[in-house]
Amino acid sequence: MKTIPHVLVVAGSDSSGGAGIVRDIETLAAFGVKASVAITAVTVQTHQGVEHVDAVAPDRVAQQMRASLSANPIAAIKIGMLATSATIAAVAQVLADHPDIPVVLDPVLVSTSGRALLLPDATDALLELFSSCMLVTPNLPELLVLAAVPRSVADQARTLLAAGAKAVLVKGGHANGMEAIDILFQPEQAEQSFASPRLTATMRGTGCMLASAVAARLAFGDPLPAAVALAKAFVYDKFRET
Numbered sequence: 001m002k003t004i005p006h007v008l009v010v011a012g013s014d015s016s017g018g019a020g021i022v023r024d025i026e027t028l029a030a031f032g033v034k035a036s037v038a039i040t041a042v043t044v045q046t047h048q049g050v051e052h053v054d055a056v057a058p059d060r061v062a063q064q065m066r067a068s069l070s071a072n073p074i075a076a077i078k079i080g081m082l083a084t085s086a087t088i089a090a091v092a093q094v095l096a097d098h099p100d101i102p103v104v105l106d107p108v109l110v111s112t113s114g115r116a117l118l119l120p121d122a123t124d125a126l127l128e129l130f131s132s133c134m135l136v137t138p139n140l141p142e143l144l145v146l147a148a149v150p151r152s153v154a155d156q157a158r159t160l161l162a163a164g165a166k167a168v169l170v171k172g173g174h175a176n177g178m179e180a181i182d183i184l185f186q187p188e189q190a191e192q193s194f195a196s197p198r199l200t201a202t203m204r205g206t207g208c209m210l211a212s213a214v215a216a217r218l219a220f221g222d223p224l225p226a227a228v229a230l231a232k233a234f235v236y237d238k239f240r241e242t
């Protein structure tokens, strides 16, 4: 009998179900992957805004990760909201003990409604986490904050590669044009583009879904570009359904 791969999700809860760990688990289920979780924060949210954020104690986040890793055959890890630099440090310690598990990091900084989901003083700590990641998936505003250089998207992405990420997928959802184009940057390789028709509606949680979908496919052993292509197609289909 084939074992079903597990993905460990390290992320925050969103009471509205629009983003965060609910979206992650829905996505992993759609890909036929088992989910285990380490909750980093409990957020009180509607679809209009974030009303409250309680960060889980960093040690407790690390304990959840270690328990999940010992309970299940984890084949990939997806990281979303991290809330504080202390949590980032705790997560980094656990990842250091599991260097062979591919990690997909969605660098969640601010909610669509404008509330900080990572404390502003934690940006440098987040950059340090990149060296543990196979893929980092910033949108354009996150890319600008993290790269801290107002240059071209390619230059900004290469700044994140220099920080240690093995690959950077820049999501074009915040750009304009008929197509939403995501670009995959890897060291010493030509960039690869992934396009889908741009839909006019906005949907919350697309960043969570994309990163979880990539993690799901990596858990099945797909090469990164194939995982990204399937993940992008999945998010587009979900978007169209709503």
Ligand code: PLP
Residues within 6 Å of the ligand: 011, 012, 013, 014, 018, 019, 020, 021, 043, 080, 081, 106, 108, 110, 111, 112, 113, 117, 203, 204, 205, 206, 207, 208
């Ligand atoms: N809440 C949580 C717990 C999240 O993880 C995220 C994004 O990853 C958000 C909210 C932000 O989602 P959105 O910008 O789609 O509102």
